[in-house]
Amino acid sequence: MTDDTIQNRAEAALREAEKVTAVVLPEPKAATEVVALEQADPAVSAEIRKRMEQLDLSNTNSIVNFGSTAQAQLQEISQSMLAGVRNKDTGPAGDSLRQIVTTIRGFSVSELDVRRERSFLEKLLGRAAPMARFAAKFEDVQDQIDNITDDLLKHEHLLLKDIESLDILYDRTLAFYDELALYIAAGEAKLQELDTRTIPAKEAEVQAASEEQGVMKAQELRDIRAARDDLERRVHDLKLTRQVTMQSLPSIRLVQENDKSLVTKINSTLVNTVPLWETQLAQAVTIQRSSEAAGAVKEANDLTNELLTRNAENLRAANRTIREEMERGVFDIExxxxxxxxxxxxxxxxxxxxxxxxxxxxxxxxxxxxxxxxxxxxxxSAKSRSTGLGDTVGGASGAAPV
Missing domain, CATH: 1.20.5 (Single alpha-helices involved in coiled-coils or other helix-helix interfaces)
Structure with missing residues (x-):
């Protein structure tokens, strides 16, 4: 992907973002600004009376469902925004929902979570080691930058869609907020009508009824009072819902502002940061190659110096041996x-x-x-003894006669 292509796509996305961010959202009315039927203008008064007609005190469902139709359009846009969204895309809320689902299903998917800490056995066996870092070593740098750029552009496009969807959601939420005011006014008007006219009239009928009809009239009075209490609780719930709805409006705006800031940041990254990456990476490649070349030259110089030193030492030792042998005689004097x-x-x-x-x-x-x-x-001596002269010889020798 060339720099011109990135620039053009970033500028197109920026124009779209400016168009989206130029939309001015209306401010909601205060939660206490519920116009009563007596104080409403004819148009609003007609809308309030139309909603009062939806109440049928003899039908419990009409009280329970009172005001629920106002949420239909709001729920429709919310469902369309959630269509195709994975749990991983909703952050902690998605984690909570996933935990509920896995609890119901009876198994855990924590082993599939790449963010969890690996167990000692997994670390020992080298299991669940990320391959992305290994694979990234063999990818082209320009391809990686193009992938990052495409990913940023996709995020930007999704954020722009989210901003537009949030505009619609804000409008529908505001409409629902105003609609709740009409239902609350209708409910309060109906309660006032019950308290001031219907219930007193029914009490008068009970008092005037004969003994035979008194029980039936009293039961009707109790039913009306019970329906009146149910309606009061429903109106109270609608007031709480309107308060929560009013709180969600600034939340939607805050998310929109964050998305708009992210879109601007992504554009800045595409226009400024990515080219800077390419420049810095090109410098890094040159520096790395220079470093490798310098290392090779250093190794060659070290080898040359080592050869010179060793050859000089060897020459000296050999010369000493040769000269000593040359200066020796044929025989050493020693x-x-x-x-x-x-x-x-x-x-x-x-x-x-x-x-x-x-x-x-x-x-x-x-x-x-x-x-x-x-x-x-x-x-x-032996011869003399044999001739008889031995005695003489013996006497002469001083031997004693026998």
């Missing part, structure tokens, strides 16, 4: 020195072991010689 020390220690250890072996062998040689000498001596 390794040669350690090998030389180990070699010297090995040679010294070998010489020491050789000297120790030589000494052990020398000691072993002495031991061998001693063992050989001992063995020879032992063998020589």
């Amino acid at each position: 390794a040669v020195k350690s090998a030389n020390e180990n070699l010297i220690a090995t040679i010294n250890e070998s010489l020491q072991i050789a000297d120790e072996g030589k000494a052990r062998r020398a000691r072993a040689e002495e031991d061998l010689q001693k063992m050989e000498a001992d063995l020879k001596q032992t063998l020589a």
Whole structure:
């Protein structure tokens, strides 16, 4: 939807609203301004007498229904305004009506109310989660603005229809208000007629009646008095109804004024706010894209800096390793020195072991010689014993003779 289309539709709706709001509604008369039959002009007096003729004291329904025909036209316009209206459109009043209906039907529709708080189990299971927010993420912004614009235009059109309907309702309510005044005047005139003429005349008939007709006349008198009391109560109800009707007139006007203000506000929104939305959203898109581009550039720069830093660090570490290896000899002096020390220690250890072996062998040689000498001596002693020289040898050795 283009801006020109929105502008044209908004201007057309504004012209229609100005035409509707230009209607001047008449002011109601005060609730106490009920013109009595004696004080009414001939035209009003004729209307009052016409309504008095609707009363038939012998017919209870005529008293009960007295003044009800005045509400027919008012009820007709009210019913036409309520036709097709859902409970949700009437706010708290609709909620109360719905509660009554559900109570009568025996089940509750609270589970279907999107405004109610979800239970813990529903929150835990993620049940009854609104899908509108999720779906809105994938809709075109311009389509959403067009939908809002169409919705505002629909509301504006409905409000204009409501204003016109309220004009009619106000006129019918005012007519009903004036009509009630005629019925009240007719009822009071009838009551005055009953009190001043009919009932006294009937009382005189009772007094003048014979004993046989006295009971019938007395019953007729009681019926007239009962009908008179019923009519008095009905007139009182009509006065209360007229008072409530008078109170509803400023209420209708207040609703109309609110509707007119809403129509003006909607027009202002269509003409001024919606284009501003589009401008701001366009800026938001540009800002978002700039932010995303800046983020991408930042990430690229961060990556470049990170690569430069890591490459420099890697180069330094690799260069240190290479240069250290280049400056090393074929053999490390520490390794040669350690090998030389180990070699010297090995040679010294070998010489020491050789000297120790030589000494052990020398000691072993002495031991061998001693063992050989001992063995020879032992063998020589054994030979002397076998030739008889052992005793001599034994004596010479200091052994005691046997």
